[in-house]
Amino acid sequence: MKIFFIILLVSIISFAQQIKTPLELSNYSKYTSYSEIINFVNQIDSASGLINCKLIGKSVEGRELVSLFFSNNEFGEDSSKMKVLIFAQQHGNEQSGKEGALLLVNELLKPENEYLFDRIDFALIPQMNPDGSEQNKRRNGNNADLNRNHLILTEPETIALHNLFNEYLFEANMDVHEYYPFGEDWVKFGYRRNFDEQIGGTTNINVSEKIRERSNNEYLPFIKKYLNENGFSYGPYIPGGIPGEDFLRYSTFDINDGRQSFGILNSFSFIQEGINGIDYTVDNIKHRAEGQMIGMLGFLTYIYENAADIKTLVHSERKKLINPEKDEKIAIQLDHVSDGTKLEYNLLSYKTNTDTTFIVNDFRPKVISLYDVTKPKGYLIHKDSLDLINWANKHNLKYFQFVKSTEDKVIEYFVNGIDSIDFEGDIIVNPSLISRTSEIIADENYLIIPTNQLYGNMIVNALEPKAMLGLVTYDKYKYLLKNYSVFPIYRLE
Numbered sequence: 001m002k003i004f005f006i007i008l009l010v011s012i013i014s015f016a017q018q019i020k021t022p023l024e025l026s027n028y029s030k031y032t033s034y035s036e037i038i039n040f041v042n043q044i045d046s047a048s049g050l051i052n053c054k055l056i057g058k059s060v061e062g063r064e065l066v067s068l069f070f071s072n073n074e075f076g077e078d079s080s081k082m083k084v085l086i087f088a089q090q091h092g093n094e095q096s097g098k099e100g101a102l103l104l105v106n107e108l109l110k111p112e113n114e115y116l117f118d119r120i121d122f123a124l125i126p127q128m129n130p131d132g133s134e135q136n137k138r139r140n141g142n143n144a145d146l147n148r149n150h151l152i153l154t155e156p157e158t159i160a161l162h163n164l165f166n167e168y169l170f171e172a173n174m175d176v177h178e179y180y181p182f183g184e185d186w187v188k189f190g191y192r193r194n195f196d197e198q199i200g201g202t203t204n205i206n207v208s209e210k211i212r213e214r215s216n217n218e219y220l221p222f223i224k225k226y227l228n229e230n231g232f233s234y235g236p237y238i239p240g241g242i243p244g245e246d247f248l249r250y251s252t253f254d255i256n257d258g259r260q261s262f263g264i265l266n267s268f269s270f271i272q273e274g275i276n277g278i279d280y281t282v283d284n285i286k287h288r289a290e291g292q293m294i295g296m297l298g299f300l301t302y303i304y305e306n307a308a309d310i311k312t313l314v315h316s317e318r319k320k321l322i323n324p325e326k327d328e329k330i331a332i333q334l335d336h337v338s339d340g341t342k343l344e345y346n347l348l349s350y351k352t353n354t355d356t357t358f359i360v361n362d363f364r365p366k367v368i369s370l371y372d373v374t375k376p377k378g379y380l381i382h383k384d385s386l387d388l389i390n391w392a393n394k395h396n397l398k399y400f401q402f403v404k405s406t407e408d409k410v411i412e413y414f415v416n417g418i419d420s421i422d423f424e425g426d427i428i429v430n431p432s433l434i435s436r437t438s439e440i441i442a443d444e445n446y447l448i449i450p451t452n453q454l455y456g457n458m459i460v461n462a463l464e465p466k467a468m469l470g471l472v473t474y475d476k477y478k479y480l481l482k483n484y485s486v487f488p489i490y491r492l493e
């Protein structure tokens with residue numbers, strides 16, 4: 001019996017080490033194609049007792065979206081474990097996330113990493129955008145940017161991801177990308193970013209402050225050290241501008257990307273961006289894929305080491321969403337401002353090929369509210385608003401038939417003019433509103449979307465007409481906002 005187990009163990013170990021990823025098999029000469037991924041995943045599925053592969057949806061062009069579920073018992077059943085989700089390659093021309101995810105599969109099959117699954121159930125989606133990937137282009141088969149689609153959820157790929165999320169309510173998640181630091185304006189500037197990995201947490205101030213602090217003060221220093229110890233460099237997630245020409249800030253506060261859309265549910269949520277190749281080819285792909293893999297492994301390691309703590313934090317902060325305080329304020333117009341600190345930013349000199357520290361004077365690391373609303377009990381939508389009901393269903397929002405009680409106050413917004421406001425350099429609508437008690441509606445025609453649910457803060461930001469990140473700022477929903485009319489979504493106070 002004992003000998004049998006030893007033989008079995010040895011054969012599992014040696015088999016696990018034998019399945020090379022398609023990138024390794026090609027000796028790093030080409031990116032893994034969609035069919036190679038499916039092939040690899042199927043092989044792993046039948047070879048490993050740790051991993052179960054499942055179809056979670058299909059792309060626009062009908063390619064399968066696959067998630068690998070790692071668990072040493074029934075996935076999601078043990079409530080003491082952390083549920084962690086990593087998804088890669090929403091942008092098809094950012095290939096190293098996918099390659100790193102496949103390397104991670106093998107890494108996690110090594111006996112020395114088995115311990116992680118004593119505290120973690122882990123779901124991994126190596127490729128969110130197979131249609132884009134096959135053509136090495138950013139967008140999906142509908143020419144939509146998946147990482148701007150997490151609020152309106154019009155694309156099958158993002159819908160599949162959110163369905164998966166809602167099924168398990170992952171407590172920690174990471175969205176894996178690449179960044180491209182080789183643009184012409186940087187060449188002209190003479191310096192460029194050169195971090196193997198840039199990592200950032202959530203920045204929207206409606207996300208739990210405790211989670212944001214924990215992310216910035218503990219996870220980022222941890223992962224920086226972890227990457228460095230494994231031979232990779234770390235930088236903060238500061239997209240965009242050239243120092244001196246533009247101000248610098250920590251990423252967008254928009255809630256339509258992978259990180260922030262789950263972050264606003266008070267998840268421990270991150271983005272990781274590896275450096276792209278100089279011409280979007282396999283340039284330096286071994287190092288890039290390994291850097292992404294180490295970043296993901298570091299995330300799992302941190303979660304393992306802090307599992308009980310993070311779990312308690314996420315659950316207590318989610319409770320606040322489900323039982324909000326009365327008259328809680330929600331920021332719906334925000335801006336980036338300076339807090340007086342100057343950024344020390346390490347850039348690589350094109351001329352000398354060495355790092356140079358820039359002191360960035362116009363650094364705006366702080367997000368503030370420009371305009372708040374109180375969180376109402378809920379929002380009323382008409383039963384004929386199929387578009388909105390469909391949207392609510394895609395987010396798995398709870399809603400009910402509205403029955404007006406005596407203490408309920410229904411407030412309507414009259415749109416008294418439509419102005420504009422700057423949102424991170426884009427000009428978007430900013431209506432002036434008169435809010436007043438509404439008498440006109442018959443309650444049997446209305447559904448209520450209550451705000452005392454996990455999605456509470458998202459709901460307010462999505463449905464308020466003045467919200468900078470709201471549905472009315474999308475083409476699909478701009479019909480909701482009409483001048484000199486009553487806004488068709490009512491507040492229940």
Ligand SMILES: [Zn+2]
Nearest residue numbers: 091094177178
């Ligand atoms: Zn990206």
